[in-house]
Amino acid sequence: MNKKIIVSLSENTAEAVRYAAYVCTDDFWVQIQPSGNNALEVIFSSKKDKNINQVEKRFTEELADEKIREKSRMQNIATSEMIIRNAISRFNPSFVHDEQPALSAEQEQELDDLIAEVEKELQDEMNSSRNNDPMHITQTWEEVNRNGK
Amino acid sequence: MENKKKPEKFTLLFQHWKKYKNKILLTNDFGGNVEIPGEEFESICSKDCSLAVSDIPQELLDKGFAAEMIDPEKHSLSWVKRHCNVMMAPVLHIMVMTGRCNMQCVYCQAGSPGKQDKVLDMSLETAKKAVDFAFNTSSPVLNFEFQGGEPLLNWKVLADTVEYIREKEKKSARTVSISLISNFILMDEQKADFLLKNEITLCTSLDGPEYVHSKNRHSENDISYGTVRRWLKYFKERHDNQKGNSYRIFKPGAIVTVTKNSIGHAKEIVDEYVSAGLESIYLRPVSKIGYAGRNWNTIGITPAEYLDFYSEALKHIIELNKKGVTISEQACIIFCSKIFDAGNGGNYDVDSPCGAGTGQIAYNYDGSIYTCDEGRMLAMEGDDIFRIGSVDDPVEKVLTADAVRACKCASELNAQAMCSRCAYMPYCGTCPVFNYATQGSFAGDMANNMRCAVNRGQIDFILELLKEKDNEAILKKWITGSY
Numbered sequence: 001m002n003k004k005i006i007v008s009l010s011e012n013t014a015e016a017v018r019y020a021a022y023v024c025t026d027d028f029w030v031q032i033q034p035s036g037n038n039a040l041e042v043i044f045s046s047k048k049d050k051n052i053n054q055v056e057k058r059f060t061e062e063l064a065d066e067k068i069r070e071k072s073r074m075q076n077i078a079t080s081e082m083i084i085r086n087a088i089s090r091f092n093p094s095f096v097h098d099e100q101p102a103l104s105a106e107q108e109q110e111l112d113d114l115i116a117e118v119e120k121e122l123q124d125e126m127n128s129s130r131n132n133d134p135m136h137i138t139q140t141w142e143e144v145n146r147n148g149k
Numbered sequence: 150m151e152n153k154k155k156p157e158k159f160t161l162l163f164q165h166w167k168k169y170k171n172k173i174l175l176t177n178d179f180g181g182n183v184e185i186p187g188e189e190f191e192s193i194c195s196k197d198c199s200l201a202v203s204d205i206p207q208e209l210l211d212k213g214f215a216a217e218m219i220d221p222e223k224h225s226l227s228w229v230k231r232h233c234n235v236m237m238a239p240v241l242h243i244m245v246m247t248g249r250c251n252m253q254c255v256y257c258q259a260g261s262p263g264k265q266d267k268v269l270d271m272s273l274e275t276a277k278k279a280v281d282f283a284f285n286t287s288s289p290v291l292n293f294e295f296q297g298g299e300p301l302l303n304w305k306v307l308a309d310t311v312e313y314i315r316e317k318e319k320k321s322a323r324t325v326s327i328s329l330i331s332n333f334i335l336m337d338e339q340k341a342d343f344l345l346k347n348e349i350t351l352c353t354s355l356d357g358p359e360y361v362h363s364k365n366r367h368s369e370n371d372i373s374y375g376t377v378r379r380w381l382k383y384f385k386e387r388h389d390n391q392k393g394n395s396y397r398i399f400k401p402g403a404i405v406t407v408t409k410n411s412i413g414h415a416k417e418i419v420d421e422y423v424s425a426g427l428e429s430i431y432l433r434p435v436s437k438i439g440y441a442g443r444n445w446n447t448i449g450i451t452p453a454e455y456l457d458f459y460s461e462a463l464k465h466i467i468e469l470n471k472k473g474v475t476i477s478e479q480a481c482i483i484f485c486s487k488i489f490d491a492g493n494g495g496n497y498d499v500d501s502p503c504g505a506g507t508g509q510i511a512y513n514y515d516g517s518i519y520t521c522d523e524g525r526m527l528a529m530e531g532d533d534i535f536r537i538g539s540v541d542d543p544v545e546k547v548l549t550a551d552a553v554r555a556c557k558c559a560s561e562l563n564a565q566a567m568c569s570r571c572a573y574m575p576y577c578g579t580c581p582v583f584n585y586a587t588q589g590s591f592a593g594d595m596a597n598n599m600r601c602a603v604n605r606g607q608i609d610f611i612l613e614l615l616k617e618k619d620n621e622a623i624l625k626k627w628i629t630g631s632y
Contacts, residue, residue, distance in 0.1 A: 022566045026596040068194050069164065069570060075198055076162045079216050080178065086225040087232070 003044045003052045005059060006035055012063060014040060016070055020062035028055055159205050159215040161198040166190075167572035174612070176572045179227045180490035181212030182612065230492045231575075234500055234508030235557070238286035238548065241497065241509035242293050243522045244279055246271050246300040246307050248514050248529060252332050253367045254354075255448050256406050258439040259298070259526040270303045271514040276310040278540035279512040284317055285544050290324045296522065298514075301335035308340075311347050328352060333380040334368060341383065345398050351384055353377050355403040355425065357411060357418035364410040365448075377403070378425060385426045404431040404479075407458055408448040415462040423469065423476055431479035432462055434603055438523070438586045439530050452602035459603075460610045467614065470623045477627040484611050485624045487576040497521070499578035499604070501568075503560035506537055506553030516540040520552050523582035535582060556581045559591035567595040573608045 007017050017040050021030045027050040035041035044055045165176040173190040176182045185206065193200060210218055229236060248259070248269030271279075283291050293314055300307055311327060318325040328350040344351065356362040359374040366373045384401040391398040403425070405411070405418060422430045434455040435441055435448055450458075459480075466478050483496045497504025505520035512518055516539045519525035524535025537550035559581045562568035568577065583600055584593025595601045614620045 019566060019570060023570075023596065025594070065168075066570075071194075072162075072164055072198055075160060076164050076216070079162060079219060080164070083178070083219070083221060083224045083228055086221050087228040088236075090225065090229065 001046065001052050003055050005042045005044070005056060007040045007042060007063070009038045009040060012067065013070065016063060016066035017042065019069075020059055020066045023062050024055060024059055028052075157202060159200050159202065159210070159217050161193060161200065161205075161209065161214050162216050162219075163198070163214060165570075165572045165574050174572050175209075175214060176575050177213050178575050179213045179224055180231075180488050180575060181214060182488065182572075183208050183212055183214065185209075227490055230490070231487060232501070233493060234497055234504040235502060237507075238288040238544075239283075239504075239506070239508060239510045240288050240290050240292055241504075242279070242283040242291060243509060243511040243525070244271070244276065244293060244295050244310070245297060245511065245513050245525060246276070246295055246310075247298040247303040249302050250298040250332075251302060251334055251368065252299065252373060254406075255365050255367070255410075255444055256408055256435040256441040258436060258441055258523070259529040269298065269514055271306060271512075271516075273306045273309050275512075275514070275516040275540060276306055277313055278516065280310065280314050280317060282512075282518075282540050282544065282547075284321060284323070286548070288323075291326075293325070293327045295327070295329045295331075296511075297330075299332055299335070300329060301331050301333075301340065304335070304340065308343060311343075311349065315347060326350065332366070332368070332373060333376050334372065336376075336380050341380075341387075345384075345387055346396050348397050348399070350399045350402070352402040352404065353381070354406065355381070355421065355427075356405055356408075357414055358421050361410055361414050361418065365406065365408055381425050381427070400428065402429060402431075403427055404433065406433055406435055407450065407455060408435045409450055409454075410448065412450060412454055412458055415458050416465045419462050419465050419469070419476070423474055428475045429477050429479060430462075430466070432459060433480065434599075436583060436586075437599070438583065439526055442586070452599055452606060455603055456606035456610070459607060463610065463614070467620055467623055471619065480607060481611055481624065482627050484576050484608055485628055488611070488615070489625060489628055491628050498580050499576075501560060501562040501574070501578050502557040503578055503580055505535070505556040505560070505581060506548060506550065507557070510537070510547070512540060518542075518547055520556055521582065523580065524552070527582060527586060534585065555591050559584070559593075565592065565595060567601075571605070573605060576608055577604050 018032065021032060021042050021044075024030060024044065027047055028044040029047055031043040033041050033043070042059065044052065044059070046052045162177055163175045165178075167174050168187065171187050172184050173187055174182060174184050175190075183206075189206075205215065209215060213219065213224065234240075249266060250257075280293070283293065295307055295310075297303075307329075314325060314327060327347065329344060330352050333353055354366060355377050356365045362374045362377070363371055368376075381401050381403065384398075388398045388400050403422070411418060419430060434450060434452075437445055437449065441448065463478055463481060466476055469476055483493075483499050486492050493500050497508035500508070503521075505524065509521050510518055511520075511522045511525040513525050513528065517525075517528070517533075517536050518538045518540065519528060520535045520537055527535060535552050535556075537552050538547035558564060560579050562571075562574045562577065562579065565579065568574050568579065571577070579593060579595070579598075580600060581591040581593075584598065585591050588594050588598065593601075611624075615624065
């Protein structure tokens with residue numbers, strides 16, 4: 001069962017009608033469509049077992065509240081926006097950490113390569129000195145035993 | 150403000166209001182709320198909201214309802230405090246160390262696939278990339294939260310990641326904190342010691358006395374309840390006896406998920422927390438997402454059932470406080486922080502817009518990044534809609550991903566048809582993941598939304614409580630932490 005309510009657009013804005021109807025969607029399905037030149041037809045149908053006759057009173061009250069909200073919104077909007085603008089202008093959101101890495105990716109790679117080269121040279125030097133030390137005299141006990149020698 | 154010359158007339162700012170019991174509750178964006186008689190409201194409206202000085206109640210002036218008395222600096226700062234999550238990069242970095250879990254809770258939102266499949270573990274390489282990603286954001290504060298599944302199932306990687314974070318912290322100027330959410334089943338003294346020495350905050354789930362907890366949280370051999378109580382005692386004792394330590398030990402925490410099994414046991418659940426030595430309880434209703442959604446007939450509750458439970462629990466907590474017991478309730482703290490204009494309560498779910506992708510992000514075990522933990526949980530169910538990138542992507546790309554933008558738009562309450570008209574808008578927030586999972590769209594349908602009904606009911610109850618000065622003093626203590 002449906003309930004149709006005609007709302008004049010000379011007394012109400014379409015926005016106010018939409019908001020007032022939306023509040024009723026917990027218990028009713030709502031369809032809003034043009035009706036003639038300067039009116040809207042709001043059609044309610046019951047979702048559960050809600051009495052469809054209750055909807056007109058509820059919708060009318062919500063619409064009256066909406067008119068007050070529209071009016072107060074018009075009066076408040078400039079102040080609210082001024083406060084938010086002021087708040088946002090205090091911050092400059094930046095997603096990325098400001099500290100720039102000391103080296104670029106290429107420089108980092110170059111450094112890694114250089115370190116690897118030096119490490120290799122040291123290793124080679126150690127190996128050659130070991131070849132000259134068949135009794136492992138220059139190595140510590142731990143080094144000898146760690147290598148399973 | 151004191152130096153301002155009072156004008157002869159005031160224009161009232163009251164975009165948010167509601168009628169109830171022949172009265173009108175007015176609220177504003179700065180937390181202020183005033184109740185006035187219905188006739189007075191009608192009189193104000195009939196005068197185009199413009200009143201002579203002699204006609205305006207002092208309370209309206211004091212609480213920021215007169216446009217001419219607005220202090221732009223003070224009110225802008227207030228706005229920033231309550232919307233700080235959109236003003237900076239994510240603070241909360243949730244790391245899902247594994248998708249595996251050794252429990253099967255009736256309300257699991259992620260549908261964890263048991264403890265066997267190790268491909269669901271985060272590798273150390275991925276974990277390090279996630280940590281690097283967090284350090285590459287601009288947030289001066291980083292909170293790493295280890296989660297799962299059950300994160301202790303991937304202990305080696307977790308421990309190595311903690312050490313990696315602490316190393317990076319030494320080289321940075323950030324304030325870093327680490328927390329672990331665990332069911333404690335795999336906890337042992339060695340792990341506990343490592344966690345405490347690394348100043349990790351520990352949190353678990355305790356759903357109430359054993360007869361409630363064990364119905365909700367199923368574990369092999371039913372050991373969950375005893376394990377949780379034992380380790381809470383251990384961590385509390387370590388906290389209480391930390392004098393002389395070179396590191397700080399934080400109090401352990403726990404949260405409650407309220408299901409059908411909890412209904413009728415509100416007082417006993419609160420008493421369980423007191424007997425466990427916990428000083429805070431966080432009550433949350435089960436969400437109809439994931440495994441919990443499929444289990445809804447067995448565990449689901451209506452908003453009305455939850456609100457009855459919540460009001461009974463909160464009344465009991467307040468009574469305990471009046472008797473000198475130290476215990477607070479976290480959901481109440483979140484709303485009261487906004488009511489008392491003390492920020493956003495450190496919560497990203499009840500915020501406008503919500504903190505998805507701005508206040509928090511979640512790194513899944515495979516390196517995928519999600520807007521939030523709830524978005525990641527939905528992915529475990531096979532829906533990747535809240536994925537915003539991976540640990541290999543640049544920070545800018547991830548934090549400005551489509552899903553982040555969509556979450557911001559959908560959860561900005563000024564853009565919500567019902568919320569923008571609601572008296573509780575300054576205190577509330579909506580969750581795009583919950584809306585999407587339960588109602589099919591990020592914005593949801595607030596006239597039929599369970600979380601909206603719960604939030605409205607909770608705020609109704611809290612505002613009612615605040616009418617008594619004794620209660621107000623207790624709730625203010627919770628906000629400031631000055632017990």
